Amino acid sequence: xxxxxxxxxxxxxxxxxxxxxxxxxxxxxxxxxxxxxxxxxxxxxxxxxxxxxxxxxxxxxxxxxxxxxxxxxxxxxxxxxxxxxxxxxxxxxxxxxxxxxxxxxxxxxxxxxxxxxxxxxxxxxxxxxxxxxxxxxxxxxxxxxxxxxxxxxxxxxxxxxxxxxxxxxxxxxxxxxxxxxxxxxxxxxxxxxx
Amino acid sequence: xxxxxxxxxxxxxxxxxxxxxxxxxxxxxxxxxxxxxxxxxxxxxxxxxxxxxxxxxxxxxxxxxxxxxxxxxxxxxxxxxxxxxxxxxxxxxxxxxxxxxxxxxxxx
Numbered sequence: 628x629x630x631x632x633x634x635x636x637x638x639x640x641x642x643x644x645x646x647x648x649x650x651x652x653x654x655x656x657x658x659x660x661x662x663x664x665x666x667x668x669x670x671x672x673x674x675x676x677x678x679x680x681x682x683x684x685x686x687x688x689x690x691x692x693x694x695x696x697x698x699x700x701x702x703x704x705x706x707x708x709x710x711x712x713x714x715x716x717x718x719x720x721x722x723x724x725x726x727x728x729x730x731x732x733x734x735x736x737x738x739x740x741x742x743x744x745x746x747x748x749x750x751x752x753x754x755x756x757x758x759x760x761x762x763x764x765x766x767x768x769x770x771x772x773x774x775x776x777x778x779x780x781x782x783x784x785x786x787x788x789x790x791x792x793x794x795x796x797x798x799x800x801x802x803x804x805x806x807x808x809x810x811x812x813x814x815x816x817x818x819x820x821x
Numbered sequence: 822x823x824x825x826x827x828x829x830x831x832x833x834x835x836x837x838x839x840x841x842x843x844x845x846x847x848x849x850x851x852x853x854x855x856x857x858x859x860x861x862x863x864x865x866x867x868x869x870x871x872x873x874x875x876x877x878x879x880x881x882x883x884x885x886x887x888x889x890x891x892x893x894x895x896x897x898x899x900x901x902x903x904x905x906x907x908x909x910x911x912x913x914x915x916x917x918x919x920x921x922x923x924x925x926x927x928x929x
Contacts, residue, residue, distance in 0.1 A: 702847045
């Protein structure tokens with residue numbers, strides 16, 4: 628079977644665009660099979676054979692991954708790939724779309740989970756960098772004050788903390804803002820059409 | 822039972838209706854789609870979340886399944902009460918709409 632790899636990058640706020648891209652590829656006969664977040668692998672097949680959907684099972688469901696995936700399989704939905712906590716689902720296009728496309732409630736709940744997931748990732752990264760800088764400061768304080776290693780670690784500890792926070796803010800702020808805007812839009816929509 | 826405060830979502834309303842007879846997940850999806858004449862399609866992921874939420878509320882219950890078979894669910898007494906309250910609410914909506922719009926002639 629002919630396969631190909633494509634390089635692409637989507638932020639968490641772009642998962643809907645990513646889904647449209649995968650569906651577009653499938654319509655041209657390239658069916659998505661796996662990703663590592665940057666490289667997407669496709670297998671060639673009949674154009675338009677599948678519809679794809681990207682989902683983020685909520686924490687409760689993630690605790691029963693096996694049960695969740697068995698349920699999906701019973702419903703004729705195949706879990707094609709996993710990336711971090713995300714799942715890539717597909718089913719034969721002949722059986723229609725995976726979900727009514729104007730299902731605002733389902734969209735909003737997915738956006739909310741994506742926001743929570745983003746906040747979670749941000750917190751974990753902050754913890755890692757904070758721990759790193761604290762450790763280097765502690766090690767520095769244990770060494771003789773005039774040792775070059777202590778000086779390096781002190782400078783390193785502080786600069787790592789500061790630059791990590793700045794970098795994380797730069798990367799995450801636009802992502803979270805876009806998720807929030809999308810959620811606001813869907814919420815406004817839902818206050819009119821439940 | 823005073824459970825009339827908020828509306829059920831369309832999906833939950835149709836899932837509960839489908840479970841008046843025992844059904845497994847996929848059968849519920851098909852039944853909902855058929856009842857709504859193809860208008861409402863609930864994704865498997867949404868269905869999974871809805872079913873666990875409804876079990877948590879005690880409105881539906883899973884039936885004992887013998888290992889490999891698909892798990893079936895059925896509505897409980899509390900679920901029927903919630904459905905009854907919702908039906909009452911929907912009747913009110915329709916009655917008011919009919920009264921003020923002249924019994925649907927407006928849709929002509």
